[in-house]
Ligand SMILES: Nc1ncnc2c1ncn2[C@@H]1O[C@H](COP(=O)(O)OP(=O)(O)OP(=O)(O)O)[C@@H](O)[C@H]1O
């Protein structure tokens with residue numbers, strides 16, 4: 001589904017991604033861990049098509065097709081979703097208005113008819129129920145004045161509405177309380193199928209107790225330096241990153 | 250031509266029960282051809298001729314002549330933060346019933362214009378009407394309009410052209426015309442007073458709540474009122490009226506200079522809501538052409554009355570406009586909600602004046618400026634608390650949104666407080682649309698233009714919310730269209 005081939009990327013002439021190789025098949029969940037500043041969010045942004053980075057070499061293939069020249073919205077239309085580490089605020093635009101606009105833009109791009117107001121609302125209600133969200137959320141300004149946890153839950157709500165093929169969750173667990181973590185993880189699990197895939201970026205093994213990954217990768221200095229199964233996350237939790245850093249030297 | 254493109258019938262329980270496409274037939278695109286034009290230039294003689302052609306009573310002619318004398322003594326103001334080459338007033342024809350170009354089919358109309366119509370969601374018939382294509386299908390809006398006129402009449406509401414009012418209701422016109430904006434008020438108001446061609450007149454009787462949004466559309470009897478429009482709206486004690494002016498469809502006009510005057514009179518316990526969408530031709534992307542729009546709008550509030558101005562300004566090359574409120578009566582309320590968008594080489598200097606005379610008067614100013622391209626957008630506002638304005642309150646919020654780094658936003662707030670119990674609050678912000686906001690929207694499937702439109706609409710929400718629903722939807726689309734090409 002998603003294939004990243006020897007990807008090198010820089011910002012302001014500073015190389016941040018240093019040869020990433022990653023292949024994700026439908027139905028898989030890949031966890032990416034790694035110390036602060038190792039390039040996890042950069043990788044997410046580059047996959048999503050942020051134009052602030054220079055792609056030095058390598059390729060990103062989505063369903064076998066290179067998406068490097070596609071603008072972010074086209075990647076979104078293909079089914080790529082990024083749950084942001086720091087979701088932005090858009091004052092004056094309600095959550096429901098935003099999601100309605102987004103969903104209909106994607107449907108339009110796929111040649112589908114736009115969803116009317118009442119089926120839309122019904123769908124929103126369903127998804128909100130799974131995520132144990134209050135209805136009042138819909139009429140609030142997007143992310144404005146949201147608590148950290150509310151912002152993250154709102155990201156997952158959007159993901160649930162847009163039903164992407166490939167979702168990247170960048171530290172969605174940070175800022176969530178214990179109950180919210182479980183609820184959000186349930187939300188993700190509810191979407192899991194053999195037709196979609198997830199990249200879960202996290203610092204904590206705890207999330208991976210709920211969303212059980214097929215693979216765990218360690219990103220360090222813009223490179224995947226170690227890959228394994230879910231037991232790798234447990235080992236990292238115990239031992240930290242020092243041993244990996246040492247292995248690199 | 251300034252008319253609303255849709256007609257809303259609002260029943261007593263405020264429900265929109267119908268919506269009808271308007272027809273052009275009364276505007277006579279295909280029938281009357283008015284060749285009446287007075288030679289360019291301005292003199293007492295020209296004014297007499299205008300008055301004569303309009304078949305006006307002597308008092309009106311005298312009123313105009315008086316205004317002309319005042320105007321001659323005045324200088325064109327240059328304090329606004331705009332620059333343009335001054336119009337040559339001797340090169341303007343002050344009375345002309347210029348007919349728009351007549352087309353046989355839409356194929357002959359500028360495709361750019363048609364594209365815009367499409368984006369605004371304007372129906373084919375409507376497109377024809379707006380661009381001046383001869384239409385033979387008479388949409389059945391005539392009967393609807395007649396029904397409206399009947400309803401209004403039953404309530405004792407007078408809604409007609411200024412010319413008609415001068416003839417049919419001289420006592421009302423004589424009593425109120427020029428009382429809020431005297432002839433000597435400013436250069437353009439004086440000019441307008443001398444040469445105004447037509448406009449709307451409206452009177453809502455004591456205790457009557459006008460059951461529908463009044464729009465200039467209803468003035469089915471008159472031709473386009475042209476460059477010197479004059480509007481007078483009187484809400485008698487305890488009455489209510491909501492009035493819509495303008496049109497979201499782009500309006501091209503042969504006349505470069507527009508100097509309208511709008512006077513509102515809100516008597517005790519009455520309320521006037523005045524909404525405008527202004528979309529005159531702004532000039533091309535190189536700054537050529539475009540309308541100069543110098544408007545004087547002011548209302549007076551008696552005891553416990555309320556006037557609310559809402560405007561969405563996207564057009565004109567140069568705009569100079571300050572809808573204001575004189576809060577004369579105790580407990581009266583003035584509101585000003587404005588979105589002014591400038592792109593390319595447009596210049597706008599707009600704002601309001603809230604003059605608090607009475608005690609416990611309240612005013613709210615919400616101004617949202619959006620500048621893109623190489624445009625300049627200024628907010629100029631005066632809040633004056635007079636010596637008798639005990640416990641008067643004002644809240645002002647002036648926000649500027651910049652798109653790109655070649656445009657300018659300027660804020661000139663003036664505050665004068667002569668009563669120690671009066672309070673004013675002023676908040677101002679300047680922001681840019683964040684790249685991260687655009688990226689976020691793009692990640693969710695919106696292209697950059699849609700993203701900007703969304704963000705801008707969110708930014709303008711407090712103002713757009715003041716507009717009648719359907720008008721607000723059109724205004725949103727209009728903002729998006731006006732910003733096209735400003736991304737990147
Ligand atoms: N705009 C920028 N200009 C310069 N350096 C940048 C920029 N954006 C990111 N970086 C640098 O790139 C590196 C990787 O950042 P990134 O945000 O991808 O890390 P991360 O792995 O997501 O970290 P965290 O776990 O703290 O979220 C960091 O050293 C960061 O300072």
Ligand SMILES: [Mg+2]
Pocket residue numbers: 040041042085170171
């Ligand atoms: Mg990060």
